[in-house]
Amino acid sequence: MEEQGRRGNVITVFSTASAVGKTLVAVNMAAELARLGYRACLVDADLQFGDVCNYLHLVPERTLADAQKAAEADADTFDVSQFLDVYTCDNISFSVMAAPLRLDEAYNMAVLSVQHILQQLQFHFDFVVVDTTSAFSEMNLMIMDMSTIITFLGIVDFIPTIKNMKIGCDTIHSLGYESSKIRLVLNRSKSKTKIDLEDVERILGEPFYHVLSNDFKAAWDATAAGVPLVRSADTALAKDLRSLVARFTNNEVEDDSGAEGGVSSWFKRIFK
Numbered sequence: 001m002e003e004q005g006r007r008g009n010v011i012t013v014f015s016t017a018s019a020v021g022k023t024l025v026a027v028n029m030a031a032e033l034a035r036l037g038y039r040a041c042l043v044d045a046d047l048q049f050g051d052v053c054n055y056l057h058l059v060p061e062r063t064l065a066d067a068q069k070a071a072e073a074d075a076d077t078f079d080v081s082q083f084l085d086v087y088t089c090d091n092i093s094f095s096v097m098a099a100p101l102r103l104d105e106a107y108n109m110a111v112l113s114v115q116h117i118l119q120q121l122q123f124h125f126d127f128v129v130v131d132t133t134s135a136f137s138e139m140n141l142m143i144m145d146m147s148t149i150i151t152f153l154g155i156v157d158f159i160p161t162i163k164n165m166k167i168g169c170d171t172i173h174s175l176g177y178e179s180s181k182i183r184l185v186l187n188r189s190k191s192k193t194k195i196d197l198e199d200v201e202r203i204l205g206e207p208f209y210h211v212l213s214n215d216f217k218a219a220w221d222a223t224a225a226g227v228p229l230v231r232s233a234d235t236a237l238a239k240d241l242r243s244l245v246a247r248f249t250n251n252e253v254e255d256d257s258g259a260e261g262g263v264s265s266w267f268k269r270i271f272k
């Protein structure tokens, strides 16, 4: 059932190439938001090949496909919170809406159903973090439309990756969003490449908003253990991930005189 009140922010992690770190970043964003005390939900919208539960060593009891079925069966009694799993580790706890388990279920997911589910989640959480696929699909465009922030993730490795990043950047900007909605983030910076970062920024027509270190060991260890990197700040990559989230949230302290509006109002101020 739809609750009254303010809606949480949607932060989408998107890229125009596979394996650039979308899931790693999405998992750590949700974890860091939770660590900071926000009510956070991570949605795995990589419907066919979602990895969120693998990253967190979660065995989901319910998925987006189950949520869609329930919403279609009876929209009036649909309660999105019944379809969430919870990830907990130390002082970090956040909800997870898992991707469908089977390909046929993924294939049958409808854009309007996912939109409805995300809208419902916004009533329950301060932040809904959405992990996506690398495609300009109808599903992803709907998710981008709903987003407060699109974290557009890229790596600088091969010429085709940069070409696709350029196409993606231009396309997202052509959708008519406020430019502040789109945050270009470089992952795996300083990894071995002969491509000059300034050249890439020139091609893209804008600088990277934030840069994440390349740290294969930290990424591997966290995934192997099923824990978010941001649990501790003992690696450069964890610090970079924490500071990315801090840049999305750090005005809250300055804004707490106004109180009432909470997350929504300070967010509007930052991203106007």
Ligand SMILES: Nc1ncnc2c1ncn2[C@@H]1O[C@H](COP(=O)(O)OP(=O)(O)OP(=O)(O)O)[C@@H](O)[C@H]1O
Pocket: 015, 017, 018, 019, 020, 021, 022, 023, 024, 025, 046, 051, 132, 133, 134, 187, 188, 189, 212, 213, 214, 215, 216, 217, 219, 220, 223, 237
């Ligand atoms: N900053 C980083 N340093 C080192 N390795 C990283 C970093 N970010 C991600 N990785 C590694 O890169 C690989 C791909 O990451 P991830 O699964 O998050 O990519 P993705 O964009 O979600 O991929 P897909 O398009 O398949 O969903 C993983 O092995 C991950 O551990």
Ligand SMILES: [Mg+2]
Pocket: 022, 023, 024, 046, 051, 131
């Ligand atoms: Mg992924």
